[in-house]
Amino acid sequence: METNFFVKSHGLGNEYIVFDSENINFSLTSKSIQRICNVNFGIGSDGLLLKVPSNNADFGLQIYNPDGSEAEKSGNGLRIFCKFLYDYRFATSKVFTVETKGGLVNVEIVEEKNGKARVIKIDMGKAEFTSRLIPVLHSQEECIDEPLEIADKIYQINCVSMGNPHCVIVKEHLDITEIKKYGPLLENNPKFPNRINVQFARPINREEVEVLIWERGAGFTLASGSSSCAVAAVMVKRGFTGKNVTIKMPGGELKIEVDEQWHIRMTGEVRQIAEGVLSPELLEDFIH
Numbered sequence: 001m002e003t004n005f006f007v008k009s010h011g012l013g014n015e016y017i018v019f020d021s022e023n024i025n026f027s028l029t030s031k032s033i034q035r036i037c038n039v040n041f042g043i044g045s046d047g048l049l050l051k052v053p054s055n056n057a058d059f060g061l062q063i064y065n066p067d068g069s070e071a072e073k074s075g076n077g078l079r080i081f082c083k084f085l086y087d088y089r090f091a092t093s094k095v096f097t098v099e100t101k102g103g104l105v106n107v108e109i110v111e112e113k114n115g116k117a118r119v120i121k122i123d124m125g126k127a128e129f130t131s132r133l134i135p136v137l138h139s140q141e142e143c144i145d146e147p148l149e150i151a152d153k154i155y156q157i158n159c160v161s162m163g164n165p166h167c168v169i170v171k172e173h174l175d176i177t178e179i180k181k182y183g184p185l186l187e188n189n190p191k192f193p194n195r196i197n198v199q200f201a202r203p204i205n206r207e208e209v210e211v212l213i214w215e216r217g218a219g220f221t222l223a224s225g226s227s228s229c230a231v232a233a234v235m236v237k238r239g240f241t242g243k244n245v246t247i248k249m250p251g252g253e254l255k256i257e258v259d260e261q262w263h264i265r266m267t268g269e270v271r272q273i274a275e276g277v278l279s280p281e282l283l284e285d286f287i288h
């Protein structure tokens with residue numbers, strides 16, 4: 001592969017750019033990540049994935065938001081990364097492990113098309129409801145169905161970690177204008193020391209939930225895998241759905257399975273958009 005080779009793929013319209021740390025000649029800093037993810041001055045993306053060595057798993061993954069912040073977990077990012085590993089023959093089997101900042105995950109290529117991975121299943125780890133482990137500043141052990149005043153509204157929030165932090169709000173009616181207005185206020189509220197991902201979720205029936213997402217460090221996205229897992233965990237905990245849930249987002253849907261130990265498994269499609277090489281002119285300010 002040429003130096004600074006990249007692949008851009010999407011999981012339900014939530015896109016990422018993938019690099020191999022052993023094949024880039026620039027420093028990944030907040031500035032270079034912001035530049036690459038910027039749609040006008042760079043390639044444009046909802047985030048950046050970096051393949052790194054791991055002593056604890058078959059592969060290591062670092063996940064970055066377009067604002068330059070690092071995320072502990074990304075469901076769409078993990079499916080996109082696994083497709084990259086399989087399609088470019090880093091992975092020689094259809095089952096392997098990936099180490100992320102938010103823990104080690106088990107992955108399986110469940111469907112392929114023309115020798116390329118297409119549908120991937122990820123065990124995203126356990127949903128964690130303990131306030132201090134999310135983290136959320138809250139007086140009780142868990143923060144479930146608790147009021148939080150945001151500007152002129154009071155939301156009932158349900159907080160859970162999938163390795164990365166989530167604030168799920170159950171609503172009877174979903175409004176994109178509302179989540180784009182209040183999402184950033186929730187994301188950056190001081191109740192959340194590491195900021196937080198926000199979901200507005202409307203249970204359709206006991207098997208299906210409609211969701212809108214405002215992502216920490218990325219804003220409104222068409223889909224989010226870790227958000228889908230967080231919503232499913234809250235829906236099961238609150239008794240709105242059974243343990244097998246379809247999460248319906250603007251970009252498409254994900255199948256989520258919640259087991260007895262709160263292990264969450266996510267299955268969904270990934271598509272490659274393009275492959276290429278960053279131009280030196282894009283990176284001349286960042287070449288080390």
Ligand SMILES: N[C@H](CCC[C@H](N)C(=O)O)C(=O)O
Pocket residue numbers: 014047065070071072073074075076077164165197215216217218221223224225226227
């Ligand atoms: N913005 C998220 C990471 C990406 C999550 C999302 N794209 C997914 O598919 O899980 C965070 O800062 O925790």
